[in-house]
Amino acid sequence: MKYLVLGSVALAAVSFFASCDKMDPNSPGVEYMPDMYRSPSYETNAITTFRGDTVSCNRLPVAGTIARGFMPYTLPNDTMGYRMSGITMHNPLPNTPEIVEQGKIIYGKFCVHCHGKSGQGDGKVGLILGGMPHYDDAAHKDLPEGKMFHSITYGKNLMGSHASQLSVDDRWKVIRYVQTLQGKKETASVTDSTAAAKPAVKMLKGKKAPK
């Protein structure tokens, strides 16, 4: 009898304090066997101790590391680099409706909140920032595609670099879509697309060779 009373009181007390943790938004609650939940392997965005320092697990690779298949962009981030990009860089992707459609999807995710649906700079964030370029005005209507690539890669004026979010292919796809917003028609013909599909890197090398 006495043990029953004590037992039930203890049970009620334990469950009350165990559920207490849930009331604090900064505490996730009770964890069962943490050693199985947290393995010693490094996880993305976690922190760890390295030679006594607390460091992020997201370490940069050794300087000069290049991922397999990745071709670094060699033009410098300055006025000369910008001008050079307009002359030397060309879209390696064909100008087909499929590519434009893919570009449109990427544009809808990464560009639209500033540049607006039709490239008039009337996206919600664009209106806050103000002074967004219109894709079809006199200053931007004939902007070379290489300069667009340069701007997405390094950023231009208030726009930051989008190289960490968009792969090289993604950038060229967006440029194809932006060109349709500027009023340039896409061409579906196969011969034209193969001609345009020259790798941009080769063109760069060709320009650099005669010193």
Place this chain on the structure above:
Amino acid sequence: MRKSYQQPQRKAFVIPRFLIFFLFFLHFQSASASDGKALFKANCASCHKASEAKLTGPGLKGVLSRIPEGDWKYNWVHNSFEVIKGGDAYAKKIFGENGGTAMTPFPGLSKEDIDAILAYADKGDEPAKAVVTPGAENPNGPPVEKGVDPFWILLVIIGLLIILTLVLRTTKRSLKNVVNEKAGLAPEPDRSLWESFKFWCDQNKRIVAVIILYFLCVGVKTCWYTLKDIGVYQGYHPEQPIKFSHKIHAGDNGIQCVYCHSGAEKSKTAGVPSVNICMNCHKGIQETANPGSKEEIAKIYAAAGWDPSKMAYTGEQKPIQWNKVHVLPDFVFFPHSQHVMVGKVECETCHGDVKKMTTVEQFSPLTMGWCINCHRTTEVKMEGNKYYDELHEKLKKKYGKQPITVAKMGGLDCAKCHY
């Protein structure tokens, strides 16, 4: 009589006519200024401010007293690079002062447009400061609690009742003793509180049994649910080092999820965006109308090592330690890219309506039962998905017209997620 009636009427007619003329004159005067403001907003505001503060380019307050006279301003706006190449001393000076970046040419602006813009910018136009009314509720934070917590009121009432019971107990005993004395009976035994409790329990065994049974049931039920909740963090919404609101960014401003969490389509983790992605917008947005926004945005600048007064990076970075909300145990493999790209699962399915959350809350329980349920019930969208072409034919032969769920493709195998 007639004369005195007419005179005031004529006067009343004259005054409005004068007013109309005056208003028209005023309107005409302000026309060029407002035009300049609109043009400035549309063309210049992404790089210049109409104050002394620097953005990408210099602040334009008092610009007309700085620049060379004559057609210089038109040439500069139409194509600044040509002016610099022409060897103009002032052009070279400001080109160097602003990090050697040439201004975007604006050949489309007419001379009148440029005059209007410069007239507006020269006067300066400080952005209106957000008015913070004291005591106003902070839209980013939790609502400010007012008054006394009802828990404390309850506690005080319980305390008073206990004191009252003790007082009444002694009064009752003394009264009983008086009655007993008059009737010639023995006085009440002087029991302690515990002894009288035991005596009462002894007298009312049935009531005691019911109470114990009640507490036992409540205890077991609470324990059961508490144990079930261990390791389930549904509803967890911790404070973050920066009061970042998904409601403002994803909701009000319509920024897509993958703009910041761009790993969701490409990798296992959706990823906490690195601070350069914050800076993509916040280079230009240093303060908003929300109270406390300036301090919170300043934390981004501190993390990125950005000096907003010089509009340049200082190189002193300090990582932000965000609190992870959705945590899966390390023994389960969950790839975002597979679910988002191949499975075409919407972000909201697992993360809830983040667009309405000021602090992000764990929407789903993230238990194995929850995963398995979804795998059992979700039909695979195979049409138009080349990834499944071959497999689809095989499965159609095997299952006929039955819906093909993830479970039927081996979505319940242990090694699908645990390896």
